[in-house]
Amino acid sequence: MYNIGEALIGNGNEIAHVDLIIGSKDGPAGAAFANNLTQLSIGHTPLLSVIRPNLLTKPTTLIVPKVTVRDLKDADKIFGPAQTAVGRAVADAVSEGIISKDQIENLVIIASIFIHPEAEDFRKIYQYNYGATKLALKRALENYPSIDKVLAEKDRGTHPIMGFRVVRLWNPPYLQVALDLDNMDEMERIIKSLPDRERILLEAGTPLVKKFGVSIVGKIRELRKDAFIIADLKTLDVGRIEVKMAADETADAVAISGLGTVESIEKAVHEASKQGIYSILDMMNVENFVEKLAELRYKPDIVLLHRNVDLETLKAERGEEQSEVTEWGNINQIKDILGDGKQVAVAGGITPQKVEEALESGADIIVVGRYIIGSRDVRRAAEDFLEHMPQDPDTMRLALDEDESI
Numbered sequence: 001m002y003n004i005g006e007a008l009i010g011n012g013n014e015i016a017h018v019d020l021i022i023g024s025k026d027g028p029a030g031a032a033f034a035n036n037l038t039q040l041s042i043g044h045t046p047l048l049s050v051i052r053p054n055l056l057t058k059p060t061t062l063i064v065p066k067v068t069v070r071d072l073k074d075a076d077k078i079f080g081p082a083q084t085a086v087g088r089a090v091a092d093a094v095s096e097g098i099i100s101k102d103q104i105e106n107l108v109i110i111a112s113i114f115i116h117p118e119a120e121d122f123r124k125i126y127q128y129n130y131g132a133t134k135l136a137l138k139r140a141l142e143n144y145p146s147i148d149k150v151l152a153e154k155d156r157g158t159h160p161i162m163g164f165r166v167v168r169l170w171n172p173p174y175l176q177v178a179l180d181l182d183n184m185d186e187m188e189r190i191i192k193s194l195p196d197r198e199r200i201l202l203e204a205g206t207p208l209v210k211k212f213g214v215s216i217v218g219k220i221r222e223l224r225k226d227a228f229i230i231a232d233l234k235t236l237d238v239g240r241i242e243v244k245m246a247a248d249e250t251a252d253a254v255a256i257s258g259l260g261t262v263e264s265i266e267k268a269v270h271e272a273s274k275q276g277i278y279s280i281l282d283m284m285n286v287e288n289f290v291e292k293l294a295e296l297r298y299k300p301d302i303v304l305l306h307r308n309v310d311l312e313t314l315k316a317e318r319g320e321e322q323s324e325v326t327e328w329g330n331i332n333q334i335k336d337i338l339g340d341g342k343q344v345a346v347a348g349g350i351t352p353q354k355v356e357e358a359l360e361s362g363a364d365i366i367v368v369g370r371y372i373i374g375s376r377d378v379r380r381a382a383e384d385f386l387e388h389m390p391q392d393p394d395t396m397r398l399a400l401d402e403d404e405s406i
Helices: 028-038 072-095 122-141 147-153 184-193 206-212 216-223 239-248 262-275 289-295 309-317 331-338 352-360 378-386
Strands: 002-009 016-024 050-052 060-065 107-113 174-179 200-204 228-235 253-257 278-282 302-306 343-347 365-368
Touching: 002 122, 016 028, 016 122, 028 060, 028 107, 050 072, 060 072, 072 107, 072 122, 107 122, 174 184, 174 228, 174 343, 174 378, 184 206, 184 216, 184 378, 200 216, 206 216, 206 228, 216 228, 228 239, 228 278, 239 253, 239 262, 253 262, 262 278, 289 302, 289 331, 302 331, 302 365, 331 343, 352 365, 352 378
Parallel strands: 060 107, 174 200, 174 365, 200 228, 228 253, 253 278, 278 302, 302 343, 343 365
Antiparallel strands: 002 016, 016 107
16 A cells, blocks of 8 residues: 655745655555666656765655756755755654654655756755655645545635636636627727626627637637636537637637537537536527426536527517516526536626526526626626625635645
8 A cells, every 4th residue: 555645835946846655665655666766767866865875764765856857956956955855854754753653664755856947045945845745744644635625626726836727617606798799999998897806707709709700719818817718609510619619719618509409519518528618508599498408418517598689679679578588497497407516697688686686596607798898887887796796705715724724
């Protein structure tokens, strides 16, 4: 048996990232230890961890550099501060009871160490690698993280080195702003005027996509790099190709028309899953949409209950009651068909006064177009809806309050 641990500590070029295995000498960990020590690789030569020259740490620990060691300057960082840091962290783990003293002769450790080529501060290299090694050992022996922790963090965690954030819809409700425009300058003005909120989703509306192509998603990404962007393609056929095109432009979700055949819808939903983006099934003008949804083997991530804009306009011209137009149906029934983790969006002439009704009916996403994009004060119009929603999910979360409980 062996255990696996990981930890990242520090910042700048001296940041430390340690991946390690700790296990029995006579098991897979021992075999890997011997193989690494005897089968050398240019630029990634393993070395034993020592407290000082001529004094191994216990359990015996092998350091494997992750980054190619190009010259003696790079080697000094490994053989100096990093080697000492790992050795002392292992010894202190024994001293503090993290590793049982009576097991040290039966165990080996393989620690893979990251040292940035431009790291210069040897004290920081030592400090960060010491902390990361000891934390990784503790996590390994405690089987951290639990699967509950992984599932709780999978859609909200961020990686400091990525440089951008991937937004997942893990904590509804959300406000989806439909950019149903044909003017790029106007689109840019509206996006810049919107509040920078995690609860706001940006939809590249069908008019934008038709006029400028799916590359409009990339233009929106330039304006809001961390936004959740939906490509409203209303895909009816060749869904796999269109979904891939949207994914290639960094769309987070793609809208598929529920008017397509079951086969076409399933292919588009499957392709979205393969590309790692959300599939939205737009049920505009679909009769018996509950029955059609039940037919699908591959369920979409989101079902959009959408009022037909042309029908709404006709009703308004006739002076008919607008509230009669919206027909969301039984949202909870739809969620039962979709299964756990799926969501329902509602669209079509929704005003701030109707948000509470929509949310209480079970809607997860409120889709709004003209009320916001046609407003003289875009920011205020968006806030009219956001006032009915909770704060952004991680507003009160401390930057470092995300790992082990103490």
